[in-house]
Amino acid sequence: MIVFEDLKVRNLSKSAKGTADNHGKNVKAKSGLNKSILDQGWGMFRQMLEYKQRWSGGDVLAINPRNTSRICLSFSHVSKDNRTTQAKFECVSCRYSANADYVGACNILSVGHTQLAC
Ligand SMILES: [Zn+2]
Structure with missing residues (x-):
């Protein structure tokens, strides 16, 4: 997939x-x-x-790109402030932090799995 x-x-x-x-x-x-x-x-x-x-x-x-770079991988908190810079993701709720591209890729894959299951 x-x-x-x-x-x-x-x-x-x-x-x-x-x-x-x-x-x-x-x-x-x-x-x-x-x-x-x-x-x-x-x-x-x-x-x-x-x-x-x-x-x-x-x-x-092909999934909707909405919020893929803003959703926290830990507790799914969504905020535009989670994306502190182009390269860095840091959740304003739980402080989970990672490379922003990694977070985006995980969220894209997750949405893909959800769509495929439906
Ligand atoms: Zn979080």
Whole structure:
């Protein structure tokens, strides 16, 4: 079983330019990130991954990315404040702490198991 967040590449790579009245923030940095995202060919990668996995009889689930980086692995406390930095997760309720990507991956897998069981 492969589970991933159903992130829209189009949204991830949206321009940060803003409008004439409302100028965007970090436009240059976002522009570089957008180029990196598009260079990786995520859409194509996802298609090939799904094809290969289904061809070999496996499951591929695309789950809603909502709160996957905010749910505590210990007691499921959800808060945006649990994600103190891009890299660090620390639960404001029970103080559980871990790498934020690890926590996100565990939550994505957990949602996948729940969906598959239903
Ligand atoms: Zn907690």
